[in-house]
Amino acid sequence: xxxxxxxxxxxxxxxxxxxxxxxxxxxxxxxxxxxxxxxxxxxxxxxxxxxxxxxxxxxxxxxxxxxxxxxxxxxxxxxxxxxxxxxxxxxxxxxxxxxxxxxxxxxxxxxxxxxxxxxxxxxxxxxxxxxxxxxxxxxxxxxxxxxxxxxxxxxxxxxxxxxxxxxxxxxxxxxxxxxxxxxxxxxxxxxxxxxxxxxxxxxxxxxxxxxxxxxxxxxxxxxxxxxxxxxxxxxxxxxxxxxxxxxxxxxxxxxxxxxxxxxxxxxxxxxxxxxxxxxxxxxxxxxxxxxxxxxxxxxxxxxxxxxxxxxxxxxxxxxxxxxxxxxxxxxxxxxxxxxxxxxxxxxxxxxxxxxxxxxxxxxxxxxxxxxxxxxxxxxxxxxxxxxxxxxxxxxxxxxxxxxxxxxxxxxxxxxxxxxxxxxxxxxxxxxxxxxxxxxxxxxxxxxxxxxxxxxxxxxxxxxxxxxxxxxxxxxxxxxxxxxxxxxxxxxxxxxxx
Amino acid sequence: xxxxxxxxxxxxxxxxxxxxxxxxxxxxxxxxxxxxxxxxxxxxxxxxxxxxxxxxxxxxxxxxxxxxxxxxxxxxxxxxxxxxxxxxxxxxxxxxxxxxxxxxxxxxxxxxxxxxxxxxxxxxxxxxxxxxxxxxxxxxxxxxxxxxxxxxxxxxxxxxxxxxxxxxxxxxxxxxxxxxxxxxxxxxxxxxxxxxxxxxxxxxxxxxxxxxxxxxxxxxxxxxxxxxxxxxxxxxxxxxxxxxxxxxxxxxxxxxxxxxxxxxxxxxxxxxxxxx
Numbered sequence: 001x002x003x004x005x006x007x008x009x010x011x012x013x014x015x016x017x018x019x020x021x022x023x024x025x026x027x028x029x030x031x032x033x034x035x036x037x038x039x040x041x042x043x044x045x046x047x048x049x050x051x052x053x054x055x056x057x058x059x060x061x062x063x064x065x066x067x068x069x070x071x072x073x074x075x076x077x078x079x080x081x082x083x084x085x086x087x088x089x090x091x092x093x094x095x096x097x098x099x100x101x102x103x104x105x106x107x108x109x110x111x112x113x114x115x116x117x118x119x120x121x122x123x124x125x126x127x128x129x130x131x132x133x134x135x136x137x138x139x140x141x142x143x144x145x146x147x148x149x150x151x152x153x154x155x156x157x158x159x160x161x162x163x164x165x166x167x168x169x170x171x172x173x174x175x176x177x178x179x180x181x182x183x184x185x186x187x188x189x190x191x192x193x194x195x196x197x198x199x200x201x202x203x204x205x206x207x208x209x210x211x212x213x214x215x216x217x218x219x220x221x222x223x224x225x226x227x228x229x230x231x232x233x234x235x236x237x238x239x240x241x242x243x244x245x246x247x248x249x250x251x252x253x254x255x256x257x258x259x260x261x262x263x264x265x266x267x268x269x270x271x272x273x274x275x276x277x278x279x280x281x282x283x284x285x286x287x288x289x290x291x292x293x294x295x296x297x298x299x300x301x302x303x304x305x306x307x308x309x310x311x312x313x314x315x316x317x318x319x320x321x322x323x324x325x326x327x328x329x330x331x332x333x334x335x336x337x338x339x340x341x342x343x344x345x346x347x348x349x350x351x352x353x354x355x356x357x358x359x360x361x362x363x364x365x366x367x368x369x370x371x372x373x374x375x376x377x378x379x380x381x382x383x384x385x386x387x388x389x390x391x392x393x394x395x396x397x398x399x400x401x402x403x404x405x406x407x408x409x410x411x412x413x414x415x416x417x418x419x420x421x422x423x424x425x426x427x428x429x430x431x432x433x434x435x436x437x438x439x440x441x442x443x444x445x446x447x448x449x450x451x452x453x454x455x456x457x458x459x460x461x462x463x464x465x466x467x468x469x470x471x472x473x474x475x476x477x478x479x480x481x482x483x484x485x486x487x488x489x490x491x492x493x494x495x496x497x
Numbered sequence: 498x499x500x501x502x503x504x505x506x507x508x509x510x511x512x513x514x515x516x517x518x519x520x521x522x523x524x525x526x527x528x529x530x531x532x533x534x535x536x537x538x539x540x541x542x543x544x545x546x547x548x549x550x551x552x553x554x555x556x557x558x559x560x561x562x563x564x565x566x567x568x569x570x571x572x573x574x575x576x577x578x579x580x581x582x583x584x585x586x587x588x589x590x591x592x593x594x595x596x597x598x599x600x601x602x603x604x605x606x607x608x609x610x611x612x613x614x615x616x617x618x619x620x621x622x623x624x625x626x627x628x629x630x631x632x633x634x635x636x637x638x639x640x641x642x643x644x645x646x647x648x649x650x651x652x653x654x655x656x657x658x659x660x661x662x663x664x665x666x667x668x669x670x671x672x673x674x675x676x677x678x679x680x681x682x683x684x685x686x687x688x689x690x691x692x693x694x695x696x697x698x699x700x701x702x703x704x705x706x707x708x709x710x711x712x713x714x715x716x717x718x719x720x721x722x723x724x725x726x727x728x729x730x731x732x733x734x735x736x737x738x739x740x741x742x743x744x745x746x747x748x749x750x751x752x753x754x755x756x757x758x759x760x761x762x763x764x765x766x767x768x769x770x771x772x773x
Contacts, residue, residue, distance in 0.1 A: 056694070163681070165678055174675070174677060174678055174679065174682075175674075175675050178675050184670070311541070438739075489677060490677035490678075493677055493681065
């Protein structure tokens, strides 16, 4: 009986064991954890940073290739199946998946930091630096992240909805592993997915907690001690755990929709109250530059000058998106049943991307306008503390206090809804793909997410979060390359008209 | 199958070795042999005395076969392939791991070129079946034939050639890729089993014993593995045009010929570049 339990729960026990070991190690010897994770991170970056660039570009080309090929007409479901959600409902949910803590965290600060600290071949705080900053913000948040999500979600959707297998990453490995997906090899694939999800989500939660704390400090003069950030994580954990355990799905959905409305309202307010034509010009010229240079951007690691810049930013982002991909991929797959591959890929690659471009043009473009045209010193603030940039930026608008309060509320709700969804996804991944997750697993994963975020914040703050995202994503990137292969095998067996 | 067989020979061939080959070919149904020598342009041996070829013919005739000797000119493999086709030979016999000219070692394998260019079946004799040293013909009942089939329509054309090994043990093998999900895999496995049984039923009247097997994986690797496992004497397989992507690794037939200890009987199939 015990043997049967161990066999059935191998993914849960193994992945929970690894995460608990990590937390225990971080609590007992934070210095050693920091040194160990930094060593692994350096090794990955020193030897394989190019692999991130080339892999993500391949994922994009592969996804587009599938959409435009004869396989584009294949349905993610049975042939006669209709889409589960209407087009607009589906697109709205894609927005929800695409918009998160990260957009709020980096929307203002990323363009400003690139503007102030570009690679060495660009003059700091120059118009060239501004154009570079906007182009790279578009690039890091553009079509590539969605190509990463597309590979995972397309694979899960194809193998579970069309091939009738459990919604697990290991199911997608059937063409290469066969019955071994039920053995140690398949379980290892699922453990890697869990590992990436835990650290990717914890990184986002860490960002969220840091920014909520900065906002509260900015607005209400709260202490900036790390203990307050930890307190924020603890309170948010209590809220999302309650939501996940009580299963208040409808409440969370209402909150999510309200959040999207509030985030959109924030966007429109900043657009309306700021220099609107300037923002539209920034959007148009950056979009043009992005489209014109997309291949160069995709494969550019600046080996001769700016190599460190590329590793710190582009590689970090690619790793972060990869570590989020099991989570977002599973979610996007679930809402996309009944869509054709072409419809799925083209919509997922374009709609959230365009929204993100608008977001960055509005927040980043407005921040650069304030910096370049109105003498605001926002870049210095972002350079000193990226989590503070949004609130320093909102200071330049009417009703700054209200706008900041709305931003903090949106951040808290994103924190709760993201962590809630991640808890359920982790539970599902460790329960053989079942949507019915035992409460004890939700408790363990919820607590683990927060504990990992706290451990990383205590051991090294923002830098530690980034280090772990890159480290955790590396093995899953290799998994994703195999996913492309297995998907191609699966599709090649289809009889396409 | 081997009734009229072309045997390429080169200077330095030993008569006693050729007589062993003759006995093997007789046991496979050969009655007439053509010893064929190609004078390669620029060869060191070009224009040399060809009396050795006559001596070889005379030695081979002692095995009871009708023997003739011919010579050709040009690129060795192309000349052999052309002669085999134009003069209506049933097959070409090649003993592997033998160098006909010093040039072949420097310029690449004549065997490889011939496998690629021949329009008639080619028998590449490797380590197994061993050439009998006592002057006796090998017994067919001792032979193990591995018939690797694609189970497609064109592979049916191979059956008459497989049947020529009547009396031996025939092991049918089909290698395929894994399907994308367990249900499709089960359906495919059952369908392949059905087809293999149908082929086995066709072959059963001719063979002492017919067994069958399907495997998943790389075709060349699996054929070589099974061939080693059952210690096959001859692997019978068809040759199709290699896919573009297989070019850097060599196509399946070429990889099997290179890696196998068993002899290979390679039959050009429709779709093959040179198949007639």
